[in-house]
Amino acid sequence: LDPHDGRIHAECKLRPGELVHALETWHIHGSRSYRYICVGTGMYPPTSDGRSGALARAKSGRLIIYNLKAAKRKSQPKTLTTDPNSTNSGYELKYVWESEREGSVSALAHLGDKYLVVAAGSSCLVLKLDVVQKRLIECCEIPLRFPATGLHVRESDIVVGSQREGVHVLRFTPAASSDSYDELRLLHSARYGVYTTDVGYLSSDLVLGVSSDGYVYAMGIPSHLGEFALDYIMGIHLGSECTRIRLGSPVRRLRRPEQALAWSADNSDSRVLINSVDGALWTLLRITDDAFVLLRQLETAMVAMGPTHAAYPLLAVGGSISRARRSSKLPVVGIVDGAFSMTFIEGLTEAEQHQVVQSSPELQRLALQLFSNSNCQSQCRAEPDGVQIAVEYITQLIYGLGQACVC
DSSP states (O other), X not given: OOTTTOOOOOOOOOOTTEEEEEEEXXXXXXXXXXXXXXXXXXXXXXXXXXXXXXXXXXXXXXXXXXXXXXXOOTTSOSSOOSOTTXXXXXXXXXXXXXXXXXXXXXXXXXXXXXXXXXXXXXXXEEEEEETTTTEEEEEEEEEOSSOEEEEEEETTEEEEEETTTEEXXXXXXXXXXXXXXXXXXXXXXXXXXXXEEEEEEEETTEEEEEETTSEEEEEEOOSSTTXXXXXXEEEEEOSSOEEEEEESOSSSOOOOOSSSXXXXXXXXXXXXXXXXXXXXXXXXXXXXXXXXXXXXXXXXXXXXXXXXXXXSOTTEXXXXXXXXXXXXXXXXXXXXXXXXXXXXXXXXXHHHHHHHHHTOHHHHHHHHHHHHTSSOOOOOSSOOOHHHHHHHHHHHHHHHHHHHHHO
């Protein structure tokens, strides 16, 4: 597809009742460059009324590899067509290879130029590319108890999402010589299971997952391989069915702010995008400990103002904020609600902001302490008091985080 006008430039038809679950582009550079399109599908036999039985579990699926290349037509230049209804654009998807798998192929991820990681049914396997024979060779596999739902690769480590077991962390070790074998090893698994639809690495020590009922969580990877279980260090209910996690910004890369955002050791972007089936796009930011403590105290102070005050949240349940669609035992931990924090600067008057800060001496103390350690300056023309400085600093902090969510 042309991303500007949606025009189709090349297409391939699948079998009846076959649905696409995964797509992965794989660019291989060497003496020759290849652009592979990897497609994972599930086969759903039609129901008794003739419609596709996509609500049932797929009994089989296919991994299909295409090569995107310019079409060899002497009578037609290799340029994009100007006819919006034509698919004859000078490009084609050339069939390269396919493999029938048990269960649907739900996720794909390439691991360098030689390997492709595949989640198929209740297993995760690694395939090695043989460029000469133009096929993929299965080199190692790990069976899972439940169907795999998502994949993300970071260097030689692989995080796999599972329908009922949350996440697994695997490590792939390629063969060191012709006498050794490629190895795929299970390092860690979630201590408590949750129906996970997608996973991703936020950093080398943090993995993310999202469940079908809108629970987003992060788990810390132990520094020692002897610690097998992964535990929640962050979790929040978004209240809508979520399907995908992506890292980074929807617009452009953010210039590193001086204080609010926490960045990983490799300086990678610490923002997370999550989309849901109702069209919502959520952004998560990894913030510093100081910013977290301050905003958490702000939430506590706003809830403590009571239902008659404008600062009190409509989503307050039992003295805390909840977005869960139903009762859940999954923890809400390590998170501040940015939409609620934003009401401090968008939903309250200046007098109401002062009331919130004055009601919590701890909030005022934290804000003044962070203000003194920052390069911020008060905008008040008169001699500002402690409450005024605290309000201004909290406002600047929340506004900066709001900007980081969208740019």
